[in-house]
Amino acid sequence: MSDRSRLQIDLNILDENIKKLGVLAPINEILFMVKANAYGHGMLHLVDFCLSNSHIREFGVATCGEARQLREIFPTEHFATYVFSDLALEQNRDFYGQGSMIPVISNFEDLNIFLIDSSYKNVPLCLKFNTGMNRLGFELSHVEEIISMMRVRGRSSIHHLMTHLSSACMPATNKRNVGQVEAFKNIKNAFEAGNISLERTSISNSGAIEQGLGLEETHIRPGLMLYGPSSLIKRYRSRSNWQGRTVSSLMTRILQTFPIKKGTPIGYGASPCPSEGLLAILALGYGDGFSTHFEGAHLFHKGYKGKIVGRVNMDMTHVLFPLEAEKDIRPGDQVEIWGHDKEGILRFAEETGTIPYEIFCQLTPRVPRSYNLKQSMMFKEDDHGKKLAY
């Protein structure tokens, strides 16, 4: 490994996870959430893999910029990209108007633009409702007005009606989950009573899918679970039916090791070393997305348990191993921060008081992503023969 650190992505595991998801949710179409660079895994590589190797043809991103990037790199492939939060409808009307990029509309201002602007005439209508997340979304009380606005514009169907669960990391029987599912039913009934047909519906993110919640809808919207980890909190994880494995493994290199005495000051802030041991300096720091909040967490290497000590710096992290590790742990060793087993990343997230979503997403571009399967995607060339990089 010539790089100091590397995120190794095993696309065979993604393939396995997609197949396992098909067993958990056999009748549902998958809208795969690939926003934030596919949760840090490389959106273009993963979408490319899905288009060539799976039946997934619907993807979810947060911004119009992410959707444009997908369309530019895969101009001729048939797939739909849902843009969830940063729609920029006025600035991107031509782009949306080409079809296959679907804005998820969640307020009247955007709905007005969408229904009135002729560029959107042939763009599928997708509406998101707030049933308890209290973030973006229409309310049940808005249904009547939405129906009249649709009628004026000659629309009698909704391509995709959705809501989002706030507490899918909790048991399916939790009152918030039960309440949101119930509220979504009422919204669907209200549209159907107004003779609006619902072509697609969805409610479930990973935590819900793992527990079989919301599978009566046509679609599911998994993110985290396809990258591997369960999104249920530890206390309730036994309720999860998810057996996925972690697609990525974060590897780094030991730059140097030396024995150290208790109390010796370490790095910025000169934190006193908590005990005698072998100090290993890892080539990973917050410049790679390895946060200062990870201080105190444990790592395992060659059977020894190490602890992150001192302040994580921009390029390096200090890990204290027992002194007897001196005979085995050497500069140049590759250390796994998390691996493909399903527990590693979850344990690390729990220990550091964060969530796998954030750990994945915050890895910076300095950490190269490597893929074990050859991609079908060829870099495209523009009119001047310039490669369109990704």
Ligand SMILES: Cc1ncc(COP(=O)(O)O)c(C=O)c1O
């Ligand atoms: C609207 C929506 N649906 C689905 C998901 C996927 O969630 P998860 O990664 O927990 O499966 C997200 C992620 O934030 C989302 O915002």
